Amino acid sequence: MNYVLGALASLASPLCMALMFAGVISGIIFGAIPGLGGGILTVLVLPLTYKLDPVISIAFLCAIYIGGTSGSYIGSVLMGIPGDVASVSTVYDGYEFTKKGDPVRALSACTVANFIGTVPSMLVCMVACPVISAIAIKMGPWEFFALSFCAISLIVALSRENIFKGLMAAGIALLIKCMGLAPVCGTPRFTFGSYYLSGGIPLTSMFLGVFAGSTILLEYGKNAKADTSKIVKVSRFRWPGKDLAGNVFNIIRSWAIGLLIGILPGMGSGLSNVVAYAAAKSSSKHPEEFGKGCIDGVIAPEVANNASVGGALIPFISLGIPGDGSTALLLGALTVQGVITGPLMIRNYPSVVYMIYLACMVGALMVLIFEVIGMPIFPSILKIPYHYLYPIITVLVFLGAYVSSGNLFAIILTLAMMGIGVFMAWAGLPTTPFILTYVLGELLETNFRRAMSYSRNGFASFFTRPASCVLLVVAFAFIFYNLFGGKIKAALGKKKG
Amino acid sequence: MSKDRIIGLVSLVLGALTLVGTFYIKVAKMAVSMGDPGPRVFPAVAGGLLVLCGLGLLLKKDEPQELFMTKQQWMRVLRLFLAFVGYVLLLYLFGFVVATPVLLFVMMTMFSGENPVSIPVRVIYAVAVTAVVYVLFAVMLKTNVPKGILL
Numbered sequence: 001m002n003y004v005l006g007a008l009a010s011l012a013s014p015l016c017m018a019l020m021f022a023g024v025i026s027g028i029i030f031g032a033i034p035g036l037g038g039g040i041l042t043v044l045v046l047p048l049t050y051k052l053d054p055v056i057s058i059a060f061l062c063a064i065y066i067g068g069t070s071g072s073y074i075g076s077v078l079m080g081i082p083g084d085v086a087s088v089s090t091v092y093d094g095y096e097f098t099k100k101g102d103p104v105r106a107l108s109a110c111t112v113a114n115f116i117g118t119v120p121s122m123l124v125c126m127v128a129c130p131v132i133s134a135i136a137i138k139m140g141p142w143e144f145f146a147l148s149f150c151a152i153s154l155i156v157a158l159s160r161e162n163i164f165k166g167l168m169a170a171g172i173a174l175l176i177k178c179m180g181l182a183p184v185c186g187t188p189r190f191t192f193g194s195y196y197l198s199g200g201i202p203l204t205s206m207f208l209g210v211f212a213g214s215t216i217l218l219e220y221g222k223n224a225k226a227d228t229s230k231i232v233k234v235s236r237f238r239w240p241g242k243d244l245a246g247n248v249f250n251i252i253r254s255w256a257i258g259l260l261i262g263i264l265p266g267m268g269s270g271l272s273n274v275v276a277y278a279a280a281k282s283s284s285k286h287p288e289e290f291g292k293g294c295i296d297g298v299i300a301p302e303v304a305n306n307a308s309v310g311g312a313l314i315p316f317i318s319l320g321i322p323g324d325g326s327t328a329l330l331l332g333a334l335t336v337q338g339v340i341t342g343p344l345m346i347r348n349y350p351s352v353v354y355m356i357y358l359a360c361m362v363g364a365l366m367v368l369i370f371e372v373i374g375m376p377i378f379p380s381i382l383k384i385p386y387h388y389l390y391p392i393i394t395v396l397v398f399l400g401a402y403v404s405s406g407n408l409f410a411i412i413l414t415l416a417m418m419g420i421g422v423f424m425a426w427a428g429l430p431t432t433p434f435i436l437t438y439v440l441g442e443l444l445e446t447n448f449r450r451a452m453s454y455s456r457n458g459f460a461s462f463f464t465r466p467a468s469c470v471l472l473v474v475a476f477a478f479i480f481y482n483l484f485g486g487k488i489k490a491a492l493g494k495k496k497g
Numbered sequence: 498m499s500k501d502r503i504i505g506l507v508s509l510v511l512g513a514l515t516l517v518g519t520f521y522i523k524v525a526k527m528a529v530s531m532g533d534p535g536p537r538v539f540p541a542v543a544g545g546l547l548v549l550c551g552l553g554l555l556l557k558k559d560e561p562q563e564l565f566m567t568k569q570q571w572m573r574v575l576r577l578f579l580a581f582v583g584y585v586l587l588l589y590l591f592g593f594v595v596a597t598p599v600l601l602f603v604m605m606t607m608f609s610g611e612n613p614v615s616i617p618v619r620v621i622y623a624v625a626v627t628a629v630v631y632v633l634f635a636v637m638l639k640t641n642v643p644k645g646i647l648l
Binding site: 222408427 | 582639
C-alpha cells in the first residue's frame, strides 16, 4: 500500500503531471502521423530521461506509450492510412464514416473504446503480475532461456510471409548484441581492437538509427507524404452511448482477444486489432455491412489494441519478457535507467512497477480527456508539415546518441545503424523479431551459459526440466510448422486427392 | 538476380564472415567455468542462423516483388544521408551550436521540396530550434553537447 501511495505522490508532482501531459499529447501526435508512431517518440525522448528520476521517467514513457497506441486511429479514420499497425483494421470501417461525411461518430467511438480497452486490462495486469512473478521467482536459468527463446520463436514464426526473413532479422540483432564484452566472462567479441566498441553497440544508437533515423531517410526518399488536402473538418466529440450499448458483447470479446494476444510474448496491438476485427465480422448478424461503415468494425479493433497494452505489460513486469515491440522499447528504457527487469522487479523496484500501473491508467484518462476536448484539432495534427517535423526529429536522433555515450563515435554508430534500418526496410525484414532479439539477447546468452555451467547433463538438462522442456518444444514446433507446415499439408492433400 | 536472392546472398556472406570471426575470439581459459560453452557459442549461433536464412532465401522459389523505390528515390535517400555525414563532420569540427542550424536549414530546404519556405523563415526556424534544444539539453538537463575541436 505504501508503494501505491508513494507512486501516487510521485504522479501528483507538478513535474510528473506536466511530463505525462506532454507525453500523452506528443504520443497522440506521433501515433496519428503515418510513418512515425509512438515507438519512435519513445526512442527519441529516451536520452531526455537520463537525468530524470526513474519513477518519473517511466511515467513519462508510459504516457507516450498510451498516447501513441491511441492516436493511431486518427490517421485510420480521417485519411484511411493507419498511424501505426495498432489501427490497421480500423481503416476498413472507420474511413468509410469519413467518406460518408460523419467522421465524428467513428472518432468518438474510437476515443471511448480506447479507454474501455486500457483501464480494465491494466487492472488485470495489476492482479496477475504479482502472482506470475511469485511463480517465476522459482524459475532457474533453464526456464528463463527457454522462455526467452520461445518468445523470439513465436514472433519469428509470425513472420508468415517469409520465415527466413524473420529469422534473418533475429540473426542480425543477435550478431549486433554479441559485439562488445561477452556476458558472464567479459571476453571481447567483434570489437576490432576499438575501445569504443568494447561496450557494444549502445541501445540508444541502435534504436535511434534503425528506427527513427532510417524512417526519416525513407520518408524523404519516397517523398510520398499522404494527401492531406482531402481531410474533412471535424466537429466536437459526440457521446457514442447508442453505439456502445449495441456492442456490449463485441466489446467484451474484443477486450479478451486484445488482452490474451497482448500477453503472448512478441505479439501485441498489431495483431490483436486484426483478430478482433475478424472475430467481430464473423460473429456479426450483419457481416455484409462490414467494410461499408459499420461501427462494430471500428469499436472491435480499438478496444482490442488498447486491451493489449495491459496484456503486453504482464510478461514484461512479471518475467522481464516484453509483450510487443513497444514494451521492448520500454524495457530498453528501464535498462538504461539501471532497473534490472525480471521476476524480481516487483520486489526490487516496487515504486517503478506501481508507477507503470498508475501511469498507464492516468495516461488513459488524460488521453480520453484530450481526445474528447481536442477532437476538432485532429485534422491539424495530420496536416503538420513534414519540413518542420523531420529536421527536429533528426537533431534529436543525433543529440540523443551523443548524450547517451558522451562521444561522437556513438553518432557514427547511429549513422551505421540507419544504414542497417534502410537495408531492413528494403529487404522486408520484420522489425519486431529484431527488437525482441536485441532486447532479450543478453538474457538468452547469460541464462544459457549459466544453465550449462550448473548442470551435469549439458544441453539435455533443458529437456529434463518440465517447464523448460515444454517451452522449448513449443518454440521448435512453431518454427517447424511455419517452415514445413505448408508442404506437409500439401503432401497430405495430394495423398487424399 | 531476384531481390530475395540478393538478400539471401548478403545473409550467407554475413553469416559466413561471422562464423569465421568467431574463431578469432580469444578466450582466456580462466574466464570460462566448467560446463560453460564459452563466449563463442552465441556469435556462432548468429552466424549459423544467417547462413541458414541465406541458403533458405537462395533456394526459395522466386516470387514477383513490388518495386521498393525508384532510382531517383534512392538518390534522394543518398543525398539526405550525405547531409547527415556532413552534419557529423561539422559537429566534430565546430560543435552543436554551429552545425545544428546548418543541418536544420538544409533539411528544411530539402523537405519543403517544390514549395520552398522563404529563406528568412528557414533561418528563424533553424536558429530557434537550435536554441530551444540547446537550452533543454545543455542548460536545463545539464548534459554535454558536442563542442567541436576548432572552437
